[in-house]
Amino acid sequence: MTAALPIHDYALLDDAECAERIAAAKAQLNGRCIVLGHHYQRDEVFQHADIYGDSLKLSREAAQSAAEFIVFCGVHFMAEVADILSRPEQIAILPDMAAGCSMADMANKIKVQQCWDELAKIIDVENSVTPVTYINSAADLKAFCGQHGGIVCTSSNAQKILNWSFERREKVLFFPDQHLGRNTGYRMGIPLEHMVTWDFNKPQGGLTEQQIRDAKMILWKGYCSVHQAFQPEQIDNFKAKYPETIVISHPEACFEVCEKSDYIGSTEMILKIVREAEPNTRWLVATELNLVSRLAQETKAQGKQVHFMAPTLSMCSTMFRTDPQHLCWVLENLAAGHVVNRVSVPAEEAALAKLALDNMLLAS
Ligand code: 13P
Numbered sequence: 001m002t003a004a005l006p007i008h009d010y011a012l013l014d015d016a017e018c019a020e021r022i023a024a025a026k027a028q029l030n031g032r033c034i035v036l037g038h039h040y041q042r043d044e045v046f047q048h049a050d051i052y053g054d055s056l057k058l059s060r061e062a063a064q065s066a067a068e069f070i071v072f073c074g075v076h077f078m079a080e081v082a083d084i085l086s087r088p089e090q091i092a093i094l095p096d097m098a099a100g101c102s103m104a105d106m107a108n109k110i111k112v113q114q115c116w117d118e119l120a121k122i123i124d125v126e127n128s129v130t131p132v133t134y135i136n137s138a139a140d141l142k143a144f145c146g147q148h149g150g151i152v153c154t155s156s157n158a159q160k161i162l163n164w165s166f167e168r169r170e171k172v173l174f175f176p177d178q179h180l181g182r183n184t185g186y187r188m189g190i191p192l193e194h195m196v197t198w199d200f201n202k203p204q205g206g207l208t209e210q211q212i213r214d215a216k217m218i219l220w221k222g223y224c225s226v227h228q229a230f231q232p233e234q235i236d237n238f239k240a241k242y243p244e245t246i247v248i249s250h251p252e253a254c255f256e257v258c259e260k261s262d263y264i265g266s267t268e269m270i271l272k273i274v275r276e277a278e279p280n281t282r283w284l285v286a287t288e289l290n291l292v293s294r295l296a297q298e299t300k301a302q303g304k305q306v307h308f309m310a311p312t313l314s315m316c317s318t319m320f321r322t323d324p325q326h327l328c329w330v331l332e333n334l335a336a337g338h339v340v341n342r343v344s345v346p347a348e349e350a351a352l353a354k355l356a357l358d359n360m361l362l363a364s
């Protein structure tokens with residue numbers, strides 16, 4: 001058997017040649033492989049996805065797919081979820097292993113366990129706190145939730161998941177994204193003063209015992225560096241010029257931006273709302289640049305004007321790591337009988353993480 005094809009043979013291929021070779025490798029694999037693409041992927045990669053979507057839609061696809069190989073054009077936690085939810089004989093692949101998520105990296109098992117232990121000194125955590133992890137987190141944090149009667153959420157089902165959580169226990173520990181937690185909790189009627197922020201670099205999260213006792217939601221102090229670029233003044237300035245603008249934001253944007261938005265939704269929801277809107281409308285969108293640029297292009301024919309909210313162009317640099325060269329490399333290796341860049345979650349961790357993911361899929 002020949003050795004796997006090395007990545008350095010692909011580094012200098014031009015995108016057009018990659019596109020032809022990707023199509024040829026997919027044809028040769030003849031249905032044995034499915035390519036899933038997140039909406040933030042760049043065009044040169046996105047065009048090769050068999051199915052594209054937000055995190056929830058792609059998790060469901062991974063769970064239902066019959067393909068032998070699931071090639072995930074997204075980031076690491078998404079390929080982990082594909083591995084956990086697929087059957088044992090299926091193989092999840094991430095074209096570039098360096099495609100992580102900086103927000104997911106803001107929480108880790110040791111710090112979350114420390115938080116849990118510190119909370120346990122003040123409140124009865126096992127009976128009064130549901131741990132909820134945003135899907136943008138490592139598999140061991142999903143396993144932590146599975147182990148402690150918790151659940152996973154995505155940006156499209158966060159409200160349903162919080163309802164599920166509050167039906168079981170009176171408080172929620174939400175990680176790693178404070179903004180998704182706060183924006184969702186507020187829309188469910190939880191006052192801001194009952195949502196406290198756990199600063200993972202301070203003893204007891206920087207909170208007093210009373211704050212912890214009074215809190216309904218304890219929000220991990222994580223955030224997305226891409227969505228952090230969106231600020232409320234950008235909305236004010238834009239609307240001063242174009243008062244007819246409709247504003248739509250991803251819930252990873254900060255509270256002040258979401259408060260000034262007409263709509264808040266996941267990537268899939270943003271696309272749906274703008275696509276289905278009246279023709280000749282103007283939109284200001286707070287989410288990643290690749291999605292916004294494609295949406296602007298696509299809806300131009302309907303007279304829609306779609307604008308990116310931030311003044312500087314901010315894309316997700318880790319989503320951007322997946323390029324046509326890496327995609328070509330993994331697919332040609334599969335066609336030649338070699339699996340490269342497999343993402344495999346250890347069995348025990350995967351079983352616990354699956355509990356939390358299954359809770360999510362059933363509740364949403
Ligand atoms: P969606 O689930 O809305 O696609 O969000 C994923 C993500 O990482 C947004 O930054």
Ligand code: SF4
Pocket residue numbers: 075100101102103104136224225226227252288316317318319
């Ligand atoms: Fe992570 Fe933000 Fe990139 Fe989404 S946009 S994958 S949350 S870094």
